[in-house]
Amino acid sequence: xxxxxxxxxxxxxxxxxxxxxxxxxxxxxxxxxxxxxxxxxxxxxxxxxxxxxxxxxxxxxxxxxxxxxxxxxxxxxxxxxxxxxxxxxxxxxxxxxxxxxxxxxxxxxxxxxxxxxxxxxxxxxxxxxxxxxxxxxxxxxxxxxxxxxxxxxxxxxxxxxxxxxxxxxxxxxxxxxxxxxxxxxxxxxxxxxxx
Amino acid sequence: xxxxxxxxxxxxxxxxxxxxxxxxxxxxxxxxxxxxxxxxxxxxxxxxxxxxxxxxxxxxxxxxxxxxxxxxxxxxxxxxxxxxxxxxxxxxxxxxxxxxxxxxxxxxxxxxxxxxxxxxxxxxxxxxxxxxxxxxxxxxxxxxxxxxxxxxxxxxxxxxxxxxxxxxxxxxxxxxxxxxxxxxxxxxxxxxxxxxxxxxxxxxxxxxxxxxxxxxxxxxxxxxxxxxxxxxxxxxxxxxxxxxxxxxxxxxxxxxxxxxxxxxxxxxxxxxxxxxxxxxxxxxxxxxxxxxxxxxxxxxxxxxxxxxxxxxxxxxxxxxxxxxxxxxxxxxxxxxxxxxxxxxxxxxxxxxxxxxxxxxxxxxxxxxxxxxxxxxxxxxxxxxxxxxxxxxxxxxxxxxxxxxxxxxxxxxxxxxxxxxxxxxxxxxxxxxxxxxxxxxxxxxxxxxxxxxxxxxxxxxxxxxxxxxxxxxxxxxxxxxxxxxxxxxxxxxxxxxxxxxxxxxxxxxxxxxxxxxxxxxxxxxxxxx
Ligand SMILES: Cc1cc2nc3c(=O)[nH]c(=O)nc-3n(C[C@H](O)[C@H](O)[C@H](O)COP(=O)(O)OP(=O)(O)OC[C@H]3O[C@@H](n4cnc5c(N)ncnc54)[C@H](O)[C@@H]3O)c2cc1C
Ligand code: SF4
Numbered sequence: 001x002x003x004x005x006x007x008x009x010x011x012x013x014x015x016x017x018x019x020x021x022x023x024x025x026x027x028x029x030x031x032x033x034x035x036x037x038x039x040x041x042x043x044x045x046x047x048x049x050x051x052x053x054x055x056x057x058x059x060x061x062x063x064x065x066x067x068x069x070x071x072x073x074x075x076x077x078x079x080x081x082x083x084x085x086x087x088x089x090x091x092x093x094x095x096x097x098x099x100x101x102x103x104x105x106x107x108x109x110x111x112x113x114x115x116x117x118x119x120x121x122x123x124x125x126x127x128x129x130x131x132x133x134x135x136x137x138x139x140x141x142x143x144x145x146x147x148x149x150x151x152x153x154x155x156x157x158x159x160x161x162x163x164x165x166x167x168x169x170x171x172x173x174x175x176x177x178x179x180x181x182x183x184x185x186x187x188x189x190x191x192x193x194x195x
Numbered sequence: 196x197x198x199x200x201x202x203x204x205x206x207x208x209x210x211x212x213x214x215x216x217x218x219x220x221x222x223x224x225x226x227x228x229x230x231x232x233x234x235x236x237x238x239x240x241x242x243x244x245x246x247x248x249x250x251x252x253x254x255x256x257x258x259x260x261x262x263x264x265x266x267x268x269x270x271x272x273x274x275x276x277x278x279x280x281x282x283x284x285x286x287x288x289x290x291x292x293x294x295x296x297x298x299x300x301x302x303x304x305x306x307x308x309x310x311x312x313x314x315x316x317x318x319x320x321x322x323x324x325x326x327x328x329x330x331x332x333x334x335x336x337x338x339x340x341x342x343x344x345x346x347x348x349x350x351x352x353x354x355x356x357x358x359x360x361x362x363x364x365x366x367x368x369x370x371x372x373x374x375x376x377x378x379x380x381x382x383x384x385x386x387x388x389x390x391x392x393x394x395x396x397x398x399x400x401x402x403x404x405x406x407x408x409x410x411x412x413x414x415x416x417x418x419x420x421x422x423x424x425x426x427x428x429x430x431x432x433x434x435x436x437x438x439x440x441x442x443x444x445x446x447x448x449x450x451x452x453x454x455x456x457x458x459x460x461x462x463x464x465x466x467x468x469x470x471x472x473x474x475x476x477x478x479x480x481x482x483x484x485x486x487x488x489x490x491x492x493x494x495x496x497x498x499x500x501x502x503x504x505x506x507x508x509x510x511x512x513x514x515x516x517x518x519x520x521x522x523x524x525x526x527x528x529x530x531x532x533x534x535x536x537x538x539x540x541x542x543x544x545x546x547x548x549x550x551x552x553x554x555x556x557x558x559x560x561x562x563x564x565x566x567x568x569x570x571x572x573x574x575x576x577x578x579x580x581x582x583x584x585x586x587x588x589x590x591x592x593x594x595x596x597x598x599x600x601x602x603x604x605x606x607x608x609x610x611x612x613x614x615x616x617x618x619x620x621x622x623x624x625x626x627x628x629x630x631x632x633x634x635x636x637x638x639x640x641x642x643x644x645x646x647x648x649x650x651x652x653x654x655x656x657x658x659x660x661x662x663x664x665x666x667x668x669x670x671x672x673x674x675x676x677x678x679x680x681x682x683x684x685x686x687x688x689x690x691x692x693x694x695x696x697x698x699x700x701x702x703x704x705x706x707x708x709x710x711x712x713x714x715x716x717x718x719x720x721x722x723x
């Protein structure tokens with residue numbers, strides 16, 4: 001298992017306690033229970049990530065796991081960063097990273113963009129296929145010159161897993177793979193909520 | 196929420212997992228007034244949502260543990276939190292330790308001996324097995340030490356198991372049904388397992404022997420009270436330092452409370468038990484409670500997980516079965532020098548044909564982090580049908596320098612965080628390599644079209660409050676009774692002087708059964 005060597009987080013995040021695990025997104029002032037895919041489609045406001053961070057995360061994850069943008073990876077990560085640590089469903093919560101987890105994402109995404117800027121004078125999401133893929137290769141290998149975020153291959157591992165979670169870890173995801181979900185207790189929303 | 200006892204009670208139990216729930220049930224059933232304080236939240240079976248995402252809410256959310264060694268013990272992954280502790284997401288692979296595991300020093304001149312032999316635990320294993328139910332086949336499991344036959348027939352073997360078994364057989368090795376504390380038929384009012392592979396998210400139907408299914412209901416029926424969201428921050432001792440008097444805890448609403456008791460049972464899992472003892476130092480116990488020997492916090496061990504994966508032309512439906520697996524192999528277990536030529540020392544076993552869900556840390560997708568993009572989509576489509584897997588449980592040697600100490604940093608309640616320095620020694624690393632090589636050759640022999648392994652990860656955490664014959668070099672006697680504080684009993688795998696190469700929870704229960712029986716018999720001398 002990769003070992004994170006992170007600087008101690010400098011920022012305390014405003015934690016918004018979610019009703020036990022239900023994914024709730026703020027939309028037009030009211031709290032509506034939505035799946036991350038729906039939230040994405042509705043252009044729902046972000047709780048933690050900035051628009052630019054969200055775009056970087058979405059384009060990285062889409063390259064790692066096709067379909068993850070549409071499946072709502074941004075809404076998923078953003079929401080999980082906002083809920084209490086007990087309710088958090090991100091894999092990072094048990095990978096030995098000191099909470100809160102937002103700095104991990106924020107610094108990783110900033111470092112990825114910085115690397116794209118330094119290589120191509122473009123933000124990551126604007127890179128052409130070949131440049132983006134080469135940068136991801138370097139990320140996975142842990143070899144990016146001037147990188148200042150969390151260990152690059154660990155950042156790759158975590159974001160890839162987040163993307164896998166939204167694409168493969170839901171009832172819909174199992175269905176697309178042709179794997180029967182066969183739950184004891186159905187998650188109460190699409191990933192969450194009744195289908 | 197049940198009010199905490201205001202009066203002094205007989206026993207306060209810290210932690211509601213395997214060890215704590217077991218102690219609480221036995222003491223309460225003997226008529227003792229018992230309160231269980233649990234740092235994490237309350238849980239009902241309805242909280243055990245079948246999803247690898249929701250499963251993560253069962254993981255530890257307490258104070259972080261700082262990992263400072265060359266390797267890690269993976270506290271975040273290995274620790275549970277909330278009522279039932281890590282039993283709620285454990286896989287119930289329950290083999291017994293073997294005779295040689297108790298005598299590593301006398302047989303091999305390395306590490307430490309246990310203060311007891313297998314024969315001392317045998318009847319407690321038998322008793323726990325009857326109470327909790329284990330499915331298996333004691334005759335086919337030829338490596339199992341003596342004891343009563345398993346009370347339930349073995350776990351069914353599906354295609355994934357058959358495929359991997361063929362690899363072992365081709366190399367002249369035997370497999371047997373995996374001993375699982377899971378119901379292969381209805382057992383003592385519990386439903387039988389339906390092999391849907393959701394164990395990691397917690398089994399809500401009572402098929403798997405977790406604390407919520409077995410010992411917590413018994414404890415409650417006998418009058419023990421359970422207090423979730425109540426974190427113990429200090430063990431209190433008398434002015435003369437000869438006995439514990441109770442514990443100090445912080446409740447959900449931030450109040451500091453004291454629960455006074457004749458006996459303190461410390462069952463807060465491996466790293467937290469020594470942390471609490473160290474953090475409860477007094478002038479009479481300047482180096483931490485129960486630490487006159489200087490051994491407290493030392494001899495932390497873990498098992499090196501050795502995961503092997505492969506793809507096979509046969510359809511293996513890897514998503515189903517029990518998460519822990521279907522079959523067992525312990526060919527080299529009884530000779531800890533079997534791989535001596537490569538400098539390796541220790542025992543290992545294989546848990547064969549683990550259920551694999553598409554996502555999650557132990558799921559299919561992360562096994563090949565090198566694959567991404569459209570190739571990942573293709574891989575997932577194939578692997579969810581054709582994957583095979585097994586996991587080696589590799590003994591790591593108990594070393595004094597692998598230890599828990601208190602960090603300078605404190606948690607929200609002012610308790611110093613635990614810092615764990617852990618480095619796998621060379622002999623254990625060599626054993627892990629030998630296991631991986633064997634595993635890959637088994638998969639090749641099974642006809643896998645490709646096979647690969649994951650890097651070493653820590654699985655289970657043991658040591659830190661080790662038991663021993665002498666108060667000079669151990670923390671407790673063989674009953675988990677602290678040498679220096681006779682009314683403090685420690686439960687859990689922290690007591691293990693050496694790790695063995697099998698999963699620890701059956702042994703945790705056998706030790707708790709033995710210790711609670713002893714405590715009840717010697718109550719007045721323990722209380723003083
Ligand atoms: C994914 C996974 C799979 C596993 N599979 C297996 C398996 O197949 N076979 C096997 O034998 N073992 C398995 N295990 C290990 C097994 O879960 C543990 O051995 C067992 O639960 C440990 O029992 P315990 O009583 O020592 O601790 P736990 O069961 O973890 O209970 C400790 C409790 O103490 C509480 N606590 C901690 N600090 C405090 C405090 N200060 N105050 C109050 N309460 C506190 C915790 O919240 C926790 O609830 C697995 C573990 C994991 C994580
Ligand atoms: S496979 Fe069996 S033990 Fe595991 S969750 Fe399902 S019913 Fe429970």
